[in-house]
Amino acid sequence: MPATVPPAPQVLIAGAGPTGLVLALSLLHHGIRPRILDKAAGPGTASRAMVVQARTLELYRQLGLAEAVIDRGIKVEALHLRETAAEVAQVSLQDLGKGLSPYPFALSFPQDDHERFLVERLAAAGVAVEWDTELAGFAETPDGIRATLRRGGSETEAAAGYICGCDGAHSRVRQVLGLGFPGGTYGQLFYVADVRLAGPFQPDLSVNLATQGFALMLPVRSRGMNRLIGVVPASLGDRPGLGFEDLRAEVEALLDVRVEQVNWFATYHVHHRVAARFRQGRAFLAGDAGHIHSPAGGQGMNTGIGDAVNLAWKLAEVLHGRAAPAMLDTYESERIGFARSLVETTDRVFRGAVSTGLGGRLVRRWLLPRLLPIAAGFEAGRHAFFRLISQIRIAYPDSALSEGKAGGVAAGDRLPWVAPLDNHAPLDGGGWRLQVHGAVSPALAAAAAERRLPLDAFRWTAAAGRAGLARDAAYLLRPDGHVGLAEPRQDPGRLAAYAVRHGLSFAS
Structure with missing residues (x-):
């Protein structure tokens, strides 16, 4: 036993x-x-x-x-798109989400x-x-x-x-x-390797979307190495004991690098x-x-x-x-x-990236190299791309915890970040709290004090309006920074009803 x-x-x-x-x-x-x-x-x-x-x-x-x-980690500042052995486009990733998050970049770690x-x-x-x-x-x-x-x-x-x-x-x-x-498993076999390259350390993201292969390279700051990830050619997929040397020539050509040292190498399949x-x-x-x-x-x-x-x-x-x-x-x-x-x-993105059909080749070789640099040249394009990959768009509108809407912010949304106020600064993950941009009514202040619910009041700014917040509205924030209750009229009765419905006791 x-x-x-x-x-x-x-x-x-x-x-x-x-x-x-x-x-x-x-x-x-x-x-x-x-x-x-x-x-x-x-x-x-x-x-x-x-x-x-x-x-x-x-x-x-x-x-x-x-x-x-x-x-x-290391902030990835540029994306280099490659086709076969040539670079076909470069996109700046600096401050991609400026004004949307206190962290307007992607970090390689x-x-x-x-x-x-x-x-x-x-x-x-x-x-x-x-x-x-x-x-x-x-x-x-x-x-x-x-x-x-x-x-x-x-x-x-x-x-x-x-x-x-x-x-x-x-x-x-x-x-x-x-x-x-x-779900299922994709047929392609992937490789991943931690390598040291000849020449200076490469801090940018490089992606090759060639017809015959797919490879990307990211920096590893802690060791001055680069991480290589890609698809093993179908002709090598069944080779026993497959190692980096079997792939060296193709990988170096696709990314225009020379590998001096291999720290480790592994292969894997991708599932969905x-x-x-x-x-x-x-x-x-x-x-x-x-x-x-x-x-x-x-x-x-x-x-x-x-x-x-x-x-x-x-x-x-x-x-x-x-x-x-x-x-x-x-x-x-x-x-x-x-x-x-x-x-x-x-799944859709992955299939497009590795597709060898006509549609996939057109997207990789013609659309991406032309459209990405153009889109990145405009704030709207940079912001759209940042929202797509940064996960700041995650929202729970259908959650039982989501109630109400005020301005452009609905319950379930992540609280929009407002610069230069930095209205995320009070969010310590410790518990529920209220946030108001504008004037706080005495009734709401009293209700928050009675429930020992922290209340963060910010002066109204045009930036708050651009972020989608409503002037004088009350936003009850969950410990993870998503909006639980959006109340445009600061109605303390609605706050009380919400607390009763979910059995909430805000005191820590």
Whole structure:
């Protein structure tokens, strides 16, 4: 029989990739101590996720992580589009989202470095990842879950209020729940390599959309290396023991580089799947355990981190008794809809990028090189591209937590960022708060004070209007910075009704 260990904290996390690590850090930020384990011996060393999007940095700011992550990464300032051995277009990515986010850029920060950073931050907060520890199984009990953990040849039992599977595409949590993972696998075999190039360090993003292959290159600041990702030619896909030397000539030609050193090399297949459910009872799925898709647009890791932040504050509110248990239902309804939409979008982009048909060749060789530089020359074009990839457009209009609209901002939207006020500065991820741009009515001020609900008042500016905010409207903000209630008349009765409906107690 497995030996019994002391009761675990309230949330057990299986999987210590970026999703699980951010979930653990977010729970700690909300006063909930997690337990996190992973069957691997340590953080990954051959990961392929590279880009940290603006919305992730906004969420990291609430956790006090953003500046440290930016310092360790590198801002990608230009995109070089290549066709065969020639550059056909260059697009500036500097301040792509200026005026839309305090982080108007894409950051290159490889997942392996990213994971080590998060592990260090978690350890500094007093929580160590339990490596070499596998979740063997679990069952729900009347007041929580009971899990069996396997380390080496021995098993132990652990109790927790909830369990979250952040354990990747082959999630043990999802398997125990018996949830389907519908979707498919692309036929192409991909490679990823960490290399040192001859000549000066290349800090830009290069993409080759040649008919005979697909390759991209991103910078790795921590080691002065570059990450190469691409499609293995079909003629080599079945070669046993495939290595970088088999691809060297083609890769160097496609990207116009010479590789001096290969740090590591791996191959992988790309899948597109979304789990049937993200929640079943006291068990949740997040990150790759719930959704996997093509790497187009650098969305996968960022989506998992978004899952983690969304789930963490809701678990904390319920565990602290500050929200009704039904709050947890909104995790699945909010995140699974976005995951399904993302899989569809990245699937279309991916198929276009690797298509060898006439349509795909026209898009890659004619449309993109001509239209992208033109669009990037106008603010509207830059902003449209930034909104598309940065994840600041994520919204939950159909969520049970979303009510009302004021100006151009509807409940469920991410609170628009207003420069130079920086109205995101008060958002510390710690709890609910009100925000008003304009005059605050005495009735609303009294209602906020009575409920110990922080109220941030900003003077009205034209910039707030351009961002879509309504003058004198009250926006009740969730801990993740999305609008829960948009109230144009500052009606304290509507605020009270909203709190009662969701069982909210705003006092921390």
